[in-house]
Amino acid sequence: MPGHKRQPSIELLEFMGVVKENGNEQASLPPMFTPLSYDYVLVAKTIDDQERQAFKKQTEYIEELKKKNFKVTKIIDDHLVFYGIQGPKDIFQKYRYLLKVSDACNWSSYQNSVPLSTRIRVVHFILNHTPIHSGESLRDLMKAKVFEAKFCLHEKKRQKELKESWARWTACLQGQPITAVRNYFGEKVALYFLWLGWYTFLLIPPALIGIFVFLYGLSYFNSSPLIQEVCESNRVMCPLCDTGCKVWKLSETCSYAK
Numbered sequence: 001m002p003g004h005k006r007q008p009s010i011e012l013l014e015f016m017g018v019v020k021e022n023g024n025e026q027a028s029l030p031p032m033f034t035p036l037s038y039d040y041v042l043v044a045k046t047i048d049d050q051e052r053q054a055f056k057k058q059t060e061y062i063e064e065l066k067k068k069n070f071k072v073t074k075i076i077d078d079h080l081v082f083y084g085i086q087g088p089k090d091i092f093q094k095y096r097y098l099l100k101v102s103d104a105c106n107w108s109s110y111q112n113s114v115p116l117s118t119r120i121r122v123v124h125f126i127l128n129h130t131p132i133h134s135g136e137s138l139r140d141l142m143k144a145k146v147f148e149a150k151f152c153l154h155e156k157k158r159q160k161e162l163k164e165s166w167a168r169w170t171a172c173l174q175g176q177p178i179t180a181v182r183n184y185f186g187e188k189v190a191l192y193f194l195w196l197g198w199y200t201f202l203l204i205p206p207a208l209i210g211i212f213v214f215l216y217g218l219s220y221f222n223s224s225p226l227i228q229e230v231c232e233s234n235r236v237m238c239p240l241c242d243t244g245c246k247v248w249k250l251s252e253t254c255s256y257a258k
Contacts, residue, residue: 013197018201019194019197020177037086037155038073038084039085039086039123040120040124040150040152041151041153042085042149044058044147045081045145045148057144058141061130061138064130065127068126068130069090070087070126071088072085085123087126091122091123092119096114116155116184117182117183117184117187118186155184158184162177162181166181176193176194227254230254230257231258233249233250236248236249236250
């Protein structure tokens with residue numbers, strides 16, 4: 001399988017130091033199936049009365065997910081119930097197949113693995129398009145307080161790696177590991193920080209010019225003809241008002257001129 005074709009713009013950014021990796025992190029991508037983690041978590045309040053309508057809808061929605069081969073783990077903590085949801089392997093295999101068919105010319109072995117951000121987006125889409133018998137979707141169930149919250153989990157190992165290589169002051173002078181950011185946060189976040197890094201890089205030339213102009217002005221500050229003309233002037237100026245104001249000297253505005 002041929003390698004992924006790199007864009008000349010990425011080559012340029014890497015040469016300038018905006019990014020510091022080669023755009024291929026296949027070795028560090030997550031496996032297709034991770035049995036010890038959850039792609040999504042739903043939170044609901046504990047309902048003792050099983051005849052209540054909210055409990056029935058909650059149970060029905062979870063059963064609809066199980067029909068789609070989602071693995072659902074129920075965890076009860078005080079007055080809350082957490083449903084850990086993990087998408088089945090065949091869903092991501094189907095996603096890779098459709099991606100390969102739609103873009104066969106640019107397909108590479110790099111795309112054989114599914115990044116964490118892509119897994120979450122796929123599961124998020126399916127959860128929001130899984131209705132119960134009444135036609136209510138997850139968004140409707142959230143509004144009806146059948147479920148209290150929904151969120152995805154962070155990966156502590158990935159967070160630690162990004163903190164070491166990206167989210168620290170000592171990494172400011174290094175290029176951004178943009179592929180690692182993309183795999184964890186998704187394309188939109190990666191594209192934003194890539195643009196921000198390029199924009200900051202473009203500010204370096206005007207910043208250097210501004211520093212030069214500032215130092216030049218500072219070195220000729222006291223010898224400036226304009227400042228000397230004001231500060232050493234004996235010219236008397238007219239009063240600033242019609243009554244009650246005195247005449248004043250132009251040299252009194254020396255500090256303002258400086």
